[in-house]
Amino acid sequence: MTQPITSADQAQENVAYLRALKELLYQLADDDFIIAFRGSEWLGLAPHIEADVAFSSITQNTMGHAVMFYELLEALGEGKADKIAHERLPHERRNAVYFERQNGDGQYWEEPYYDWALAVVRQLLYDTFKKVKLEAITNSSYKPLAAAAEKVLLEQSYHLAYWRMWLEQLQNANADARSRIQQRIEEAWSCIGDVPVLGEEKDAMEHYALVSSESDLKAAWLRAVTAIIDTPPNRPFGQELGNGRIGEHTADLHQAIDTFAEVYNSDRKAVW
């Protein structure tokens, strides 16, 4: 059992602890960051104006959560939050692969034939997972992270309630809506296997009580998801697109980085 660690300086005294903590923080930060980026690409395209306001607000808040986690990394000596968010290469990123997938066919600036069923299913899967993982972190041995998790949970309940409402309404709508949702769920099931994975530092994370165990996370998430989805696939999660927790990513992440870092890369020394 690890004694509570209350500051970044203290965390830096134990190399193995620090390595596991940073790995966990990158997972949290990169998940929020890429989900918020994909969310931002929906701006102006949601089915109606209230959904647009809601999705934008959720996305802005989620980006704020990513910033909090990147700032915790900054305090641990990883460099400026802006720099870590924008400059890291795909293989250095730890978000789960499913969250980097493009929103549908086309690009934001040209013919964005985005798919709302994908958005609803993905956001629902993400926010149920985020809640489960952050709850598993509220007792973390790293107290600055435990405090951040508690703060994020207070705000995030609104995000989850929103996507849950959409999913339930579409599941209870006509056959077309139900089949579109089900298709996106089946597709997700084949590639969300890396989401609850803790990666190469799993043993150290569990040993140092940074987060609950990977098997508990997975079980809690599955329970949460199957309580909301009418007909969850009766098969284990797959990892068809790879394991983002060990740096395996798709071309979609390259596209995302090229887009969100375009302004940043045009003048890296600019002061904002």
Added chain:
Amino acid sequence: MTEKTKRNAVEAVLKTVDDPELPSVSVWDLGMVHKVDMIGEQVQVTMIPTFSGCPALQFIERDVQAAVEQLAWVERCDVAFSMDIPWTTDTITEEGKQQLKKHGISPPPEYYEPGEPWTVDCPYCGSGYTSMENVFGPTACRSILYCMSCRNPFEAMKPVVRTRKTLTQPF
């Protein structure tokens, strides 16, 4: 000047610094001031951010610093945001609630359970005959509602409170 006089002076100033997105509602009354430390002519204000995605934090930091440094005896004021305790809407003062209403924003409901539907009375006519138009509003901390009694759209602060349910049973 005694310690107490100085502290009162700083607090009085903090009550005049408005939230940039809620004119007439001070950061003090929103419950954002965690503590004030003073060493001689130096003041350290520790604040609690409201919503973490709030883009106004840097403006608030600048405004608080500038306002406190207006005090003749203050040589320097530093402002820091602390994550140690999460901000909740329970910390909004009575004065804050009154000022929010004047701005057309209802204060958050009391006894709210996170994730549950909620409603508030109209800040203009006081009627409870209102409907939620959008939980998400113009800023992260506000929602959009409609009063069916006086037929005015209005806003409300989203309740942000710790859950009363146990954390191990999330659903």
